[in-house]
Amino acid sequence: MxxxxxxxxxxxxxxxxxxxxxxxxxxxxxxxxxxxxxxxxxxxxxxxxxxxxxxxxxxxxxxxxxxxxxxxxxxxxxxxxxxxxxxxxxxxxxxxxxxxxxxxxxxxxxxxxxxxxxxxxxxxxxxxxxxxxxxxxxxxxxxxxxxxxxxxxxxxxxxxxxxxxxxxxxxxxxxxxxxxxxxxxxxxxxxxxxxxxxxxxxxxxxxxxxxxSSADSGEIVSRNSRDLIAEEASNAFLRSSVAADIPEARLRLRGVVPTYFRTEVPHVFATSFTAFFNVEQDAEAEGKGEAAVSGECRLDTRQATIDSVSLHSIHWRLPDAAGGVAKVYEVLDGRVGD
The missing domain is CATH 3.40.50.1010 (5'-nuclease)
Structure with a gap:
């Protein structure tokens, strides 16, 4: 009550x-x-x-x-x-x-x-x-x-x-x-x-x-933080159920957009991110697909490590033979990496 x-x-x-x-x-x-x-x-x-x-x-x-x-x-x-x-x-x-x-x-x-x-x-x-x-x-x-x-x-x-x-x-x-x-x-x-x-x-x-609470990117002294985020996003995407539809696909990173937030520990940042990829299929497939993987993690700039990774969504599309969109996927609620 x-x-x-x-x-x-x-x-x-x-x-x-x-x-x-x-x-x-x-x-x-x-x-x-x-x-x-x-x-x-x-x-x-x-x-x-x-x-x-x-x-x-x-x-x-x-x-x-x-x-x-x-x-x-x-x-x-x-x-x-x-x-x-x-x-x-x-x-x-x-x-x-x-x-x-x-x-x-x-x-x-x-x-x-x-x-x-x-x-x-x-x-x-x-x-x-x-x-x-x-x-x-x-x-x-x-x-x-x-x-x-x-x-x-x-x-x-x-x-x-x-x-x-x-x-x-x-x-x-x-x-x-x-x-x-x-x-x-x-x-x-x-x-x-x-x-x-x-x-x-x-x-x-x-x-x-x-x-x-917001942290400027200039405060993030870990040089490879974007690389770490991109790697985690890529791995989580490949583990997801939707990625099984394109088992031969390769991901090519286009960019990562992180947003940093301060925590109670000066060198640890809560990070919200979206990583963008081109999805290259097997040789017989036409064109390239696109993927956007969004989530959050904890970044430790002193140790240059990322943990507590949680995906919130995966959006990706694949082209058909005529160049149109064959499939558009949206996987939500944080279970995409299970």
């Missing part, structure tokens, strides 16, 4: 469920950057509206169940290939204990998190959007939860500057984040007054509400 809390803060961050999952429940390098930013700025709060809290509870349980199932499968495989059947019993974690550990990620900023209750007025406003079939809804596409999340943010914007972070296409014009908010949402007073700002990713939002 959520509890209404009175918080005297200038701004609050609302993170949609899709971002919590993408950022591994704020345990990824970029997620930890947010926690560090909140610890630095005590006037900034993390708001979890009631409608969002229920969805997070559901997906937190699903995450714990999925992770343990995969861990047990691996343990069973180890037992099979080694003959040591005790390996299957090595996993002592329970789903409940994993859920608790995920929740404890917020302990360092517990005093800055609050949980606004849903109001009847928010429900009424959300129903109007649902019945009118306007974003975040659409024709024959009722999105009550998204509508309620939006109205919760509108209510919060009456008291705070709200930063809503969501990758949900339903909020954006023509379902494309690069085009900005859907017209009916962008015309709302809270948005026009600048009290409600919407971002498709935490990375883009951090540069606005926590600019001190």
């Amino acid at each position: 959520s509890t209404q809390q009175t918080v005297s803060a200038d701004a609050c961050v609302v993170i949609d469920c899709n971002e919590w999952i993408r950022l591994k429940w704020l345990g990824s390098p970029i997620g930890l950057t947010l926690i560090a930013a909140l610890k630095r700025d005590r006037s900034l709060r993390l708001a979890i509206p009631e409608i969002l809290g229920g969805e997070l509870d559901k997906h937190r349980a699903e995450t714990a169940s999925s992770l343990l199932r995969r861990l047990r499968d691996v343990s069973a495989d180890i037992g099979t290939v080694t003959g040591d059947h005790l390996a299957a019993g090595m996993v002592t974690l329970t789903e409940e204990s994993v859920e608790v550990l995920i929740r404890e990620r917020l302990l360092p900023i517990a005093e800055q998190a609050f949980y606004p209750d849903m109001t009847l007025e928010e429900v009424r406003r959300a129903l109007i959007k649902v019945n009118a079939e306007v974003p975040p809804n659409g024709p024959k596409n009722q999105q009550m939860k998204d509508s309620l999340l939006w109205e919760s943010c509108v209510t919060l914007a009456g008291k705070y500057c709200v930063y809503l972070i969501t990758g949900d296409k339903a909020f954006y014009r023509d379902r494309h984040a690069e085009k900005g908010l859907a017209e009916n949402l962008s015309s709302e007073p809270a948005v026009k007054d600048g009290r409600l700002k919407v971002f498709p990713s935490l990375e883009s939002a951090l540069q606005v509400f926590a600019p001190e």
Whole structure:
């Protein structure tokens, strides 16, 4: 059950469920950057509206169940290939204990998190959007939860500057984040007054509400950091399920675009990246394909190493014999490298 809390803060961050999952429940390098930013700025709060809290509870349980199932499968495989059947019993974690550990990620900023209750007025406003079939809804596409999340943010914007972070296409014009908010949402007073700002990713939002978290590329003294990122992106792409469709393909790096964020360790940076490749197929194939691999990692400039690599998306296309696009792939949610 959520509890209404009175918080005297200038701004609050609302993170949609899709971002919590993408950022591994704020345990990824970029997620930890947010926690560090909140610890630095005590006037900034993390708001979890009631409608969002229920969805997070559901997906937190699903995450714990999925992770343990995969861990047990691996343990069973180890037992099979080694003959040591005790390996299957090595996993002592329970789903409940994993859920608790995920929740404890917020302990360092517990005093800055609050949980606004849903109001009847928010429900009424959300129903109007649902019945009118306007974003975040659409024709024959009722999105009550998204509508309620939006109205919760509108209510919060009456008291705070709200930063809503969501990758949900339903909020954006023509379902494309690069085009900005859907017209009916962008015309709302809270948005026009600048009290409600919407971002498709935490990375883009951090540069606005926590600019001190951003690191200039000149601070990155590791000369081969881009090479390290490109290598990790290439390896992860080749491990992905979609790459199996072009087993003879070779990747030719076109470039890497990294964005660096400071952590609590001076020489360690959370890094969001997109690496671009040409996909060269076998000799009989026509033309070249293209691939863009996006994700995040942790860069240690002192050791010149990268770890905690997490892929968020792979986009790639292959041409057909006539020079058109034969296939376009989008693999999302961080599981592309499994």
